Amino acid sequence: MIEFRDVHKYYGDYHALRGITATIRPGEFFSLLGPSGCGKTTLLRTIAGFEGISSGAVLIDGRDMAGVPANKRPTNMVFQSYAIFPHLSVAENVGFGLRRDTRSKEEKAKAVAEALEMVGLKGYGSRAAHALSGGQRQRVALARALILKPKVLLLDEPLSALDKKMREQMQVELIRLQRQVGITFILVTHDQEEALVMSDRIAVMFEGEIAQLADPETLYRRPNSRKVADFIGTMNFLPAKVLSESSDAVEIDAAGFGRIHIEASQVMGGATAEGATVGFRPETLTILYEGSAATDRESMATIEEVVYFGDMTYYDVRIDGTEAPVRISMRNVFGRPVLDRGARARVGWSPGALVLFR
Ligand SMILES: Nc1ncnc2c1ncn2[C@@H]1O[C@H](COP(=O)(O)OP(=O)(O)OP(=O)(O)O)[C@@H](O)[C@H]1O
Ligand SMILES: [Mg+2]
Structure with a gap:
């Protein structure tokens, strides 16, 4: 589904991605886990097409994405600081990506209602977006991404702004949602518990490299280095x-x-x-x-x-x-x-x- 072939990325002299090679399977809940600054967001952005790469290749469905702009890729991204438009209503926020869609007004309204229901915000459409809690805003950001029916949903620390209780609740809902819609989710997090709870597989990153890529149980029981062992649990x-x-x-x-x-x-x-x-x-x-x-x-x-x-x-x-x-x-x-x-x-x-x- 998504393949990284020896991907390198330089920002000037700074070597941010140092030979990433990995495959993400269709329908998988995949997480990029690592400390701040290790290159998680950068790697996610290379999938979305917001970031060019210095060498190597990123393939989606077997197709090399070199030169394919972000809006032509089958991906959608929920950003690290979820940007919703506070002056718009919830429904307007969710329907934002459909503004150039040729469907009728009624069909678009139906799609918005469906997306809202999916994230547990049924009936919230006419609410002003600024009158929502942090968790509700997060759901709006998710609904806005899901309504475009991407094949791959890229989530950059979508839950980090939430308190512990709300975060745990949203984790469970994200898992449920992913099973329901069946699309590939790629989650960036620096929270090891969150990665263990949610993922089919996890890539642990340090300093622009993948240190280990495995399912949660293998990572926990058989970490391949002391560094990985130290990062995941005690x-x-x-x-x-x-x-x-x-x-x-x-x-x-x-x-x-x-x-x-x-x-x-x-x-x-x-x-x-x-x-x-x-x-x-x-x-x-x-x-x-x-x-x-x-x-x-x-x-x-x-x-x-x-x-x-x-x-x-x-x-x-x-x-x-x-x-x-x-x-x-x-x-x-x-x-x-x-x-x-x-x-x-x-x-x-x-x-x-x-x-x-x-
Ligand atoms: N536009 C840029 N120009 C120069 N350096 C950058 C740029 N974007 C990121 N970097 C550097 O690349 C490295 C990786 O950044 P990235 O944002 O991918 O980290 P991250 O793993 O997402 O960290 P965090 O958990 O803090 O979000 C960092 O050292 C960062 O300072
Ligand atoms: Mg980041």
Whole structure:
């Protein structure tokens, strides 16, 4: 559907896109995720045709878009700061893109009503656009883009201006909307949770390059570098020593964990100068209580910090034999006490949940 072939983009001397190669599938909910300034908006704009590229190619449906102006591309974009016209009504805003359309007035009004219904604003057409909340304005911007029936909808941080509750609600609605209309959505966000929740696949970008492109679960469970692991959620790192290796496994010794057998599928690149490290998510370790289900392995630890979150408790624990504390997240269960700072605890874990960066 959309293909980037070794796309480079320079702004003067500044190398903003550094060899982007990727394919976005038809009907996919695809996200570009990365820190501020990594090139997300720039990449999105190369699809829309608002930005020329310095070398490489952008193809839509197999057709090279070089020289095809924005208004001739089957795309539509909802901008980072959603620009709606405050002096127009909601219906006039939504119908704005139809002003050169040759359909009758009645047909256009019907299309506007349909688009408004799609975004949950049925009956709002005659409202003044300035008399809307942030979330409602966002929906107007979406309806205005959808009414043109693009094959690809490009969304540049469309939810960033909304508060947390509204953002979560709109995330669910965007997913529903995308399933309903079946068009390709490409979302730019620097919010990793938002990307995980919404996307079929995510491209994680750093400094003009795609560091990893994968589905949310793979990105979370098998990040291909420490940098990606750090950007997506929380990951603990402990130093490891490689004892031996074969083509399908590595034996390591990690302080506090002892000898561990690591399958090749758990071995990633992207180590830092510190050398090999094992990484694990906070929920892959459990504090064992009397009667807890057995885990593959166990270590002893001291609880150094307790952060109570209602449904969850985060413990910073120091596993015996290690230097730095690691974070463990535990779901709170009725009748099970939250442990105190200073308490000793048994920590259960499984080698399969670890990732080795080397
Ligand atoms: N028109 C321009 N001229 C020169 N440099 C630009 C231009 N537009 C963007 N840049 C630079 O290119 C880099 C990527 O910008 P871009 O807007 O794509 O980042 P982004 O990932 O969308 O960031 P944010 O999350 O802050 O929106 C930045 O360093 C930016 O300063
Ligand atoms: Mg941007």
